[in-house]
Amino acid sequence: MDIDTKAPRTRRTPVIEELERLARRGRLLLLALPILLLGGVALGRVAMGSLAASHPTADLADSTPYFSELQRLGRYMEELRRNGAVTTDYVIMYRDHVASVEETLRRHGVPDSTAREVAWPLVEHAYRQDLDVALVAAILLLESRGQPGATSSAGARGLMQVMPGWLGHWQECGQDLYDIEDNICNGTSILAWYLKNSRGDERRALLGYNGCVNGTNTPDCFSYPDRVQRLQQEIRQEWEFLNGLAPVAASP
DSSP states (O other): OOOOOSOOOOOOOHHHHHHHHHHHHHHHHHHHHHHHHHHHHHHHHHHHHHHHHHSOHHHHHHHSOOOOHHHHHHHHHHHHHHHOOOOHHHHHHIIIIIHHHHHHHHHTTOOHHHHHHHHHHHHHHHHHTTOOHHHHHHHHHHHHTTOTTOBOTTOOBTTTTBOGGGTTSOTTSOSOTTSHHHHHHHHHHHHHHHHHHTTTOHHHHHHHHTTOSSSOSSTTGGGHHHHHHHHHHHHHHHHHHSTTOOOOOOOO
16 A cells, blocks of 8 residues: 655645745745844944034034143142052152142241142142143242131132132132132132133233232232232242252243
8 A cells, every 4th residue: 555645735724824924924024134234224324424424523522621731730630639649650740740839838938748738739720720830839929928827808818818709619629718729729710710811911810810900909909910920930940940840831
């Protein structure tokens, strides 16, 4: 007897036929999926390219803050200080940028311990505001003789004799004007603000910093810029003799 090895045919119902059609469509979709994905990526790149063309890179550059060499140094000094470890980088930074300032403060009568506390933040905040360190040191010495607790008859406080009305103008600065860092942060920010608004005219900026408007706030206040700039020059000359080390000069 011959045996038929073919599988018996089953009767197809409309439901089974519909399921088979759906299965074939699913297989086709799976086969087509990689092509669709590649096509989508290509279209996405084209779309992104056209968007980039409509937004030039100059716009992105404009939104990126520019930091001068001094400002980058100031930020780096802040990182080293906040780290709290006396690393090789800290020692090098102190030697190359801070030691001469500390020595100058001592030479002008500031006690050793205070000079050590003041020198680093003075340089750091001067750099962060793109200021000449010799200028900031001269203002600090003239204003308070390096005494953190100094208070004027007009109510100005601390090392750089900051008026309390300035508090809160700069969020990165603290509120205690008798604190060394808070005071220098506020003082250098005020000086930088006056320099910006006087378009770099140092004399006008110093008159503003001193509150010299009508000549009534401070006795003989119109001589203030001359006194600051003379001391600034003396400090620079001192640094020339301190092993040739001096902080980086501010850009003109």
